[in-house]
Amino acid sequence: MxxxxxxxxxxxxxxxxxxxxxxxxxxxxxxxxxxxxxxxxxxxxxxxxxxxxxxxxxxxxxxxxxxxxxxxxxxxxxxxxxxxxxxxxxxxxxxxxxxxxxxxxMGFPVGGTNRSLHNTVCCTGYLHCHLAATDPAAIMKAVSEMLLKEFQNDCLPAKLKISGSGCINNCGEGSTADIGVVGVHRDLPPSKEDKLKGCELPLVISVCPVGAIKPKGPGMIEIDAQRCIHCPACSVACAAMAPIGSPDGDGVAIVVGGKAANTGRGPALAKVVVPYLPNNPPYWPEVTSTIRKVVDAWSAHARKDERVGDWIGRIGWQKFYERAGLPLSFKVVDGYDARSLDYAKSNVRFNW
Ligand code: SF4
Ligand code: SF4
Known part of the structure; x- marks a missing residue:
């Protein structure tokens, strides 16, 4: 059979x-x-x-x-x-x-093994996802071009995985990569209140992961701007919500130090180290130069077989920022949790 x-x-x-x-x-x-x-x-x-x-x-x-x-x-x-x-x-x-x-x-470079950049991966983003705040496929192409030498040669301290997601839903798994590129919205989701009026109790309230949508009279809602984390969940859940996003509001966050493997210091979620960079196609120079800084600092200072997150775990986040030449701002420390023994923000949800 x-x-x-x-x-x-x-x-x-x-x-x-x-x-x-x-x-x-x-x-x-x-x-x-x-x-x-x-x-x-x-x-x-x-x-x-x-x-x-x-x-x-x-x-x-x-x-x-x-x-x-x-x-x-x-x-x-x-x-x-x-x-x-x-x-x-x-x-x-x-x-x-x-x-x-x-x-x-045929234009296919051979590499991506051992202590090199393993091929970049990403979600579909702008290609056909209406929730995306950026174009992760185009960013990964730009990153791959910048790091072609690192893809084709065993020249890094350990394997390097770079992943991209078009929004904080993170389908591209940027949170478990050594370096992740995550699209971020900064606008509030617009609602078409005339459509909401048909609902006795707007069910869109229940999809918000942080309780930012509240009833405002029969068939009406209001969004708490202080609570909203600009995830696009409500935009897709209800016909009365228009797609979130705008050219000025949308951009990219860089997260660092994630790993799914049980090697080194074990699995870890990446942390936000740069909360916002503009969408700047076709080569995203702000994104690629930030990633270059992280890769160069890690390459210069990590021990053999030490993944990016393991290296940061050894030297601490403050030294990481110094060595990578990245500015430390409140937007990357406001997720501080004294129990975690470090202070870079531990997720990609933040208020603007
Ligand atoms: S991460 Fe966001 S943009 Fe990418 S596929 Fe998932 S929902 Fe769409
Ligand atoms: S965008 Fe996300 S956090 Fe903001 S109101 Fe909608 S569901 Fe809630």
Whole structure:
């Protein structure tokens, strides 16, 4: 009886992975972008990794070209990693240089392994989300270009993950990246009160995570500007709420020090270190220069295998700001919690 749900993995595995299932002993990185896995059977499996466009969006034309390479170099198998890199698994060692050259001809840089920038990831943002305060895919492209050397070379203290989200809902998981770029709204959500009048008790009140929406007479609401954290939850929950956001109000926050892995000091949520930078396409110079400062300070001062958050945990937030040359303002300390033993704001919710 065929299984239900997604197709079975066994039908999509390269033969070398089937032969060595559960028998892998170790792995190493013979060169940037190449991983070698050794099995107890004596087989070695070479994988070549290349960066895909932000949000893993490729045309079928591009995908066919990548699949043609997979047919030619990897036995007809192709993988997209969790960080939106593409992988060619089981490449014969003598053909690795040729595959890397062919990928370069197509504009796909090989890298993103070991102590390097792993491919940037982001949510869909402006591409088709109506809640976005910024364009995380375009920002990740600008960041990737700025850090191309760090993607293609094992030149960092540890792996570096940079992620982007279009708003504080954080679908792009900026909060668990070493460096996160998070879109922020600063306006109050506009309401179309004529539409609200049809509701006896406007249910939009219940979606606000901080209780900022209150009834103001029959079928009317008011929003507490001091409580509103400019999340866009109410904008989507009720037809009477217009989309939040404006060119002057929207922008980007930079969060630093997140990690999902249980290594080093353990998992951690990133903290806000720069609460607002303007949307400035196409290259977001304020965003890229801020990230450059953080990467350079970490590269210069961290120990080997010390992720960004682990480094900050060792030196403290005050020294982090000094070494990164970033200004410390009340907007990044107003989430102070004496129990947390540090003072950078611990979430991306703040009042303007
Ligand atoms: S983080 Fe915000 S902008 Fe990005 S997909 Fe989620 S809701 Fe949309
Ligand atoms: S934007 Fe978010 S915090 Fe502000 S009123 Fe709407 S739901 Fe509440």
């Amino acid at each position: 065929p299984g239900i749900g997604i197709p079975p993995l066994a039908d999509n595995l390269p033969p070398i992975l089937k032969r060595n299932y559960g028998k892998w002993l170790s792995h190493e990185h013979p060169r940037p972008g190449v991983i070698k896995h050794d099995s107890e059977t004596g087989e070695a499996c070479f994988t070549v990794r290349a960066g895909m466009p932000p949000n893993a969006r490729v045309s079928t034309h591009t995908l066919r070209a990548l699949c043609d390479l997979a047919d030619e170099f990897a036995g007809g198998y192709f993988r997209v990693t969790q960080r939106n890199s593409c992988e060619f698994v089981g490449v014969p060692e003598p053909r690795i240089d040729e595959l890397i050259a062919r990928l370069a001809q």
